[in-house]
Amino acid sequence: MKDLLLSPHFKLAEFERSATATKLGIDNHVPSQYIPALQQLCKEILEPLRAFINSSTPPHKGEEEGVIIISGYRCPLLNVKVGGAKDSQHMTGEACDIHIPVHGLTNGQGQRFTNTDILNRRFAWIMDHCDFDQLIKETSDRRIYWIHVSCKRDRTKNRHQVIRFLKKRGS
Numbered sequence: 001m002k003d004l005l006l007s008p009h010f011k012l013a014e015f016e017r018s019a020t021a022t023k024l025g026i027d028n029h030v031p032s033q034y035i036p037a038l039q040q041l042c043k044e045i046l047e048p049l050r051a052f053i054n055s056s057t058p059p060h061k062g063e064e065e066g067v068i069i070i071s072g073y074r075c076p077l078l079n080v081k082v083g084g085a086k087d088s089q090h091m092t093g094e095a096c097d098i099h100i101p102v103h104g105l106t107n108g109q110g111q112r113f114t115n116t117d118i119l120n121r122r123f124a125w126i127m128d129h130c131d132f133d134q135l136i137k138e139t140s141d142r143r144i145y146w147i148h149v150s151c152k153r154d155r156t157k158n159r160h161q162v163i164r165f166l167k168k169r170g171s
Helices: 012-016 019-024 032-056 076-081 115-129
Strands: 005-007 068-071 095-099 134-139 144-150 161-166
Touching: 005 012, 005 032, 012 032, 019 076, 032 095, 032 115, 032 144, 115 134, 115 144
Parallel strands: 134 161
Antiparallel strands: 068 095, 095 144, 134 144
8 A cells, every 4th residue: 555646746655654653663554534635635735836846947857856745644653752733634644744855946147046045935836826724834044944734625624824933043
C-alpha cells in the first residue's frame, strides 16, 4: 500500500514518512478511513501548487520542481511525541507541512530573488488560488522554515485561516 498514489505526484508513503516515528519505533501507517482526506489535500492544494511552481519556474537541471512533505499524517502517539496540537489535523489526514525547493531565480531585470521572496510568492499563491482550511507560515528573520496547509474533507467547513508565525532568534 506504500506505493499507493494519492494523486498524480504524491504517494501515501510520503505522508507516512517520519524520522521521529522511525527513531521511536512508532507505527505511523495511515488508517484507510483517512486516505480520502489525504487525496482531498493533494487535489485542492498540493497538485495545484506543484503545477503553478512548474509553470512559473524554469526546470532545474532538466527536472520539474516538487513539493516536499516534511510532516504528513501523524498517528496520535507520534503527534504527542512531536508536540502537535491535541486536535491536529495531521491525525486525520487533513494537513501536512511542506517545503518547496527553491533554485536561484531572477526577475526580468536579472536581479536574483531570495528564497524568502520566492516562498512568500508561493504562500500568497496558495492563499489566492486554493481552497484551504489553514495556511501557516513559520519564519525567522530571513528564512521560511515550513508551510502548513490543511483542507477539510467537507470543503464547506474550510475556514481560510492564514497565520504567519515569526520565530525570534534564539527561541
